[in-house]
Amino acid sequence: MLARKVVTRRGRHFRGYFPSRKLRRMVACESLLERDAALLLEVSPGVVSFQEQPAVIQYFDGQSLCDYYPDFEVVLADGSVFHLEVKTTAKLKSRKVATKFAAIATHYQERGLGFRIVTEQELQREPLLSNAQEVDYLMGKTSRPLPSFHELRSDLGADTITFTKAESTLGRDTVLHLIAHGLLGCDLTQPLTGNTLLTIQDGGRDDTVFL
Numbered sequence: 590m591l592a593r594k595v596v597t598r599r600g601r602h603f604r605g606y607f608p609s610r611k612l613r614r615m616v617a618c619e620s621l622l623e624r625d626a627a628l629l630l631e632v633s634p635g636v637v638s639f640q641e642q643p644a645v646i647q648y649f650d651g652q653s654l655c656d657y658y659p660d661f662e663v664v665l666a667d668g669s670v671f672h673l674e675v676k677t678t679a680k681l682k683s684r685k686v687a688t689k690f691a692a693i694a695t696h697y698q699e700r701g702l703g704f705r706i707v708t709e710q711e712l713q714r715e716p717l718l719s720n721a722q723e724v725d726y727l728m729g730k731t732s733r734p735l736p737s738f739h740e741l742r743s744d745l746g747a748d749t750i751t752f753t754k755a756e757s758t759l760g761r762d763t764v765l766h767l768i769a770h771g772l773l774g775c776d777l778t779q780p781l782t783g784n785t786l787l788t789i790q791d792g793g794r795d796d797t798v799f800l
Contacts, residue, residue, distance in 0.1 A: 604617075604618070604619060605617075605618055605624065606618065607624050607627040607628065607631070609627065609631055610631070610728060610729060611630075611631050611636075611638065611639075612638060612639070616639075616641050617641050617642070618641070619660075620675070622675050622676075622677065622708075622709055622712055622713075623641075623660055623675050625709075625712040625713055625718065626660070626661065626673065626675045626707065626712055626800065627639070627641075627661075628718075628721050628722065628725055629712060629717075629718075629721055629799045629800045630661065630663060630800070631721075631725055632721045632724045632725055632728075632769050632777075632799065633797060633798045633799045633800070634666070634769070634770065634771025634774075634795040634796065634797050635665055635666045635667075635771070635795065635796035635797050635798040636663055636664070636665060636666075636798055637664045637665060637666055638663075638664045639661050639662065639663045639664065639673075640661065640662045641660065641661055642658055642659075642660070643659060643661070643662035643672070644658075644659065644662070644672075645657070645658055646658070646659065646672075646693070646696065648692055648693050648695075648696035649692065649696070650688075650689065650692045651692065655689075655692075657693050659672035659673065659674055659704075660672075660673055660674050660675045661673040661675075663798075665796070665798065666796050667796065669703060670703060671702070671703025671704060671705055672697070672702070672703065672704050672705075673704075673705050673706075673707065673800075674690065674693075674704070674705070674706045674707070675706075675707055675708075675712070676690075676706055676707075676708055677708060677709055678708045678709065678710060681706070681708065690706060694706075707800050711800050712800060714778070716777075716778070716779065716780050716781070717777055717778045717799060720777040720781055721777065721799065723765065723781075724765050724768060724769045724777070725769070727761075727762045727765045727766060727769075728765070728766055728769050728770075730762055735767070735770055735772060736767075736772070738772075738789055738790070738791050741767070741772060741773075741789045742789055744758060744759065745758060745759075745789065748788060748789050748791070749786055749787070749788045749789075750786070750787055751783060751784055751785065751786060751787070752764065752775070752781060752782065752783055752784070752785040752786075752787055753783035753784070755773070755787050756783075764787070768787070771790055771795035771796075771797070772789070772790055772795075773787045773788065773789060773790070774787065774788045774789075774790050774795045774797070775787050775788070777797075777799060778799070
C-alpha cells in the first residue's frame, strides 16, 4: 500500500507506471529517473521485491519534525531492507536539498536503518541501462520454466560458458531470461558480447544489485 498517491494529473513532470513482472503489478513512478530505478530493481537478481512510496518517515531537521516519503523500499535476497531516494545530481547541488537529505540520512543512521541516494550517474550508466532494458523486454517473451542448476549444467555442459555457446544451445531469449532471474551470472555493467562469460549459479540465486 502506498504511503501517498504518486500518479496524479497535477504537475508538468513525467507521471507514469512501470510494468513489473517481479511484483506482478504496475509500479507508479514520478519521473523518468524513477522509472529507470524501477527497471534496475526489476532486473537485479539480488532484489526480492520493492515498493514505491512505502512509508512516511518523520525526521528532525534541526528545528522541527518533517515528513519524508522515500521513493522505494527495497528487500534484498539476504533479508536486508533499505529505503532508496532517486534524485538528479543537479538537485543535490542545491544547499537546501543537500541539507534536507543530510538530516534524513542521519535519521536512518541513528536508527540502524538502510538508506541510499542514487542519481542518473548510477541509473543511466551504459551499457548497464541498455542491457537492463533488453533483459526486461525479453523476460516477457518466454514462458519456459526455470531449470535447476543440474538441468542447466546438463544443457550447457559446463558451469562457465561463453554467451555465444549458451545462445547456440538455449537461444538468446532464454539466456537473457536466465540472467535476469539470477540463474546465469554475468556482468551487465559491461557490453554483452559473444565472449561474455556466463556462470551457472550453484546453491542459490545471484545476489547482484545493479544500483
